[in-house]
Amino acid sequence: MSRKLAIALVHHPVLGRDGDILTTTITNLDLHDMSRSARTYGLEAFYVVHPFASQRLLSERIIGHWTDGAGGKRIPDRAKALKCLRVVPDLDAALSDMSSGAETSGSPELWTTAARAPGEAEVSFAAAREMLDQDGPPVLMVFGTGWGLASEVHERAALYLAPIQASKDSGFNHLSVRAACAICLDRLFG
Amino acid sequence: MSRKLAIALVHHPVLGRDGDILTTTITNLDLHDMSRSARTYGLEAFYVVHPFASQRLLSERIIGHWTDGAGGKRIPDRAKALKCLRVVPDLDAALSDMSSGAETSGSPELWTTAARAPGEAEVSFAAAREMLDQDGPPVLMVFGTGWGLASEVHERAALYLAPIQASKDSGFNHLSVRAACAICLDRLFG
Secondary structure, eight states, rough: OOOOEEEEEESSSSSSSSOOOEEEOOOHHHHHHHHHHHTTTTOOEEEEEOOHHHHHHHHHHHEEETTTTTTHHHHHHHHHHHEEEEEEESSSHHHHHHHHHOOOOOOOEEEEEOSSOOOOOOEOOHHHHHHHHHHHOEEEEEEOOOOOTHHHHHOOOEEOOOOOSSSOOOOOOOHHHHHHHHHHHHHOOO | OOOEEEEEEEEEEEEEESEEEEEOOOOOOHHHHHHHHHHHTTTTTTTOOOOOHHHHHHHHHHHHHHHHHHHHHHHHHHHHTTTEEEEESSSHHHHHHHHHSSSOOOEEEEOOSSSOOOOOOEHHHHHHHHHHHSSOOEEEEEEESTTOOHHHHHHTOOOEEEOOOOOSSSSSSOOOOHHHHHHHHHHOOO
C-alpha cells in the first residue's frame, strides 16, 4: 500500500522580501489552481493555512461559491476540485485532521519544499517518489507563500524536497507557488 | 545544438464550455506565472496572443508596470521574468517574430498541447525532449485558455504533445493552464 499525501499552503509564518517573518493574504487563484492540481494527481486533501479568521471566512466563501453555489452549478468539474480544499488556522490543525481519518498508519509527517535548499540534507524527487510507494505514515507536503516558509516550519519537517531546477541553469529560479506545486505533484505522481 | 523553444498562450480561437469557438479575456496571473516558468526553464520568449487591441494594451500596461514601472523597482526578479513576454494579435505574428531572430535554422514549428488528445498521433514528452536536444527549427509550443485550443489550431501543428496525466488515473484531469504549462516545461527541460 502506498502512503497518502496531502498538501498545505501556508500564509504564516512565511518570509517577506527582506527576510522578515510575515503573514500573506489569500490569493483566489491559489485555491483554484492547487485544488485542481491536487485532484488531478489523486491527493487526499489540500489545506489552506491562515491564522486570521477573516481570511479563513473569505476562503470558505470562495469554496462555497464553487461547490454549493452558482459557480459549482455552472462548472461542475470545479466543484469536484474545490471539495478537497480545507481551511485551517495552522499546520497542527491540518495534521490533526489528517490523523482523524479512519485508516492512517501512524502520525503524519511534514515534508517541506523551498526554491533554495534550507541548508539541511535534501531528498531528490526520485527518492521521495520511492518512499511514497512504500508503507508508511501519511505525508503533509508544505508550500509557502511570499518569499517562502520561515525556518521554524522547515525545522519541523521530517524531509526537505530538493529545490526544483531546470536541467540547464537559467540563472533564474522564481516559479509561482502554483507552478511549483504542480511540478512537485507531477514529479511525484506523474 | 539544441532547438529553441518559445511558448504561446492563445485567447482566440479557443473552445467554450459547450464547444463553441470564442475569445477569452487576459488573466493577470497567466502573464506572471507563465513568464516566470518560461524564464526559469530558459525559454526564448512567451507570446500572449489576443486579437483585441484593448486586451493587448492592457497586457502591455501590466508588463510595463512590472518591467519599467514601480513593480519592477520593488521586485527586480519579476522584471527579469516579464521581459520575455511579447504581446501579439495572432500566432502568425508570433511565428514571424521568432523567424526574425538572427540565428534560426528554418521556419518555426507549431506544437500543440491539450488535456484530451485531439485525435491525431501524439508524441510522448520523452520523445519530444529528445527531439528538442537535436538540431532543427525553433518550436512554438501553444497552450489554449478557456476549454482548450480550437481544432483549427491543432490542424496547423507539426506535433501534438501527449496529454498530461497522473500515473494512477484519478478520474479528473482539469489542470489550470498555468499548472499545465509549468508541468510541460519541467517534463521537457527539468
